[in-house]
Amino acid sequence: MGELLYELRIFVHVTTDWNPVLKAELSKPYFTELQTFVAAERRKHHVYPAEHNVFAALHTTSYADTKVLILGQDPYHGEGQAHGLAFSVQQGVAIPPSLRNIYAELREDIGVNTPAHGCLTAWAQRGVLLLNTTLTVRAGQAGSHQGKGWERFTDEVITAVAAKADPVVFILWGASARRKRTLITGTHHVVLEAPHPSPLSAHNGFFGSKPFSQANNALVAAGRDPIDWNL
Numbered sequence: 001m002g003e004l005l006y007e008l009r010i011f012v013h014v015t016t017d018w019n020p021v022l023k024a025e026l027s028k029p030y031f032t033e034l035q036t037f038v039a040a041e042r043r044k045h046h047v048y049p050a051e052h053n054v055f056a057a058l059h060t061t062s063y064a065d066t067k068v069l070i071l072g073q074d075p076y077h078g079e080g081q082a083h084g085l086a087f088s089v090q091q092g093v094a095i096p097p098s099l100r101n102i103y104a105e106l107r108e109d110i111g112v113n114t115p116a117h118g119c120l121t122a123w124a125q126r127g128v129l130l131l132n133t134t135l136t137v138r139a140g141q142a143g144s145h146q147g148k149g150w151e152r153f154t155d156e157v158i159t160a161v162a163a164k165a166d167p168v169v170f171i172l173w174g175a176s177a178r179r180k181r182t183l184i185t186g187t188h189h190v191v192l193e194a195p196h197p198s199p200l201s202a203h204n205g206f207f208g209s210k211p212f213s214q215a216n217n218a219l220v221a222a223g224r225d226p227i228d229w230n231l
Contacts, residue, residue: 016062021160025153034149038136046139048075049082056084057131058157060124067127068169068215068227069161071177074146077137085130087197088120101197101206106229109210115231122231131157133176158183167222169215173197173206190218 025031041047049056072086076096081089087099095103095118103114124130133154138144161168162184170189172178174196184191194209195201216226 018058053084061129069129070171072132086132089118098197101202
């Protein structure tokens, strides 16, 4: 059990206000089974992201400060890519195709110059929760940790954000993210849906969807400060 649960210990030490919001999940059988599975995977395979980054989205963006939630699916499964924030890679890592398309839309939408890096930590620090529905993945095997319990945990994250009294903008890209629409029940929130920014689907409606300007317009209309999307 001691090894169990490195991810569990990491979550317990989340220093933001997510800890009390989600604490009840840690004692549920599915969460223990999930962490046992991930620990076994780490013994046999390379698993991304590193243990200390699994809950990076919750470490970086507090519950109280969350104004926008961008929902992804799996972490990147290539070496050195995933670091716990959806769509983001660390400084010095090649920008993945989906993020290049996000940057292209960002430039066309609100004129932000394309960054030379793929690290989105600055967004997370400004109230953009960059959440994947599955928080770990086996190296080179997309979807390998789906259906193991992460989705139940991240559904609770989405539900908790939807329970906020402050208006939040939810950005759902792709079929997997859009299926979570039913979890967002507050009529004071704004939901923006579009195809995934992957090269396979970006030309089918992601480009031209203007999520960044729409998100900021919605925040301003609700009396909240807009997001600075510059990187």
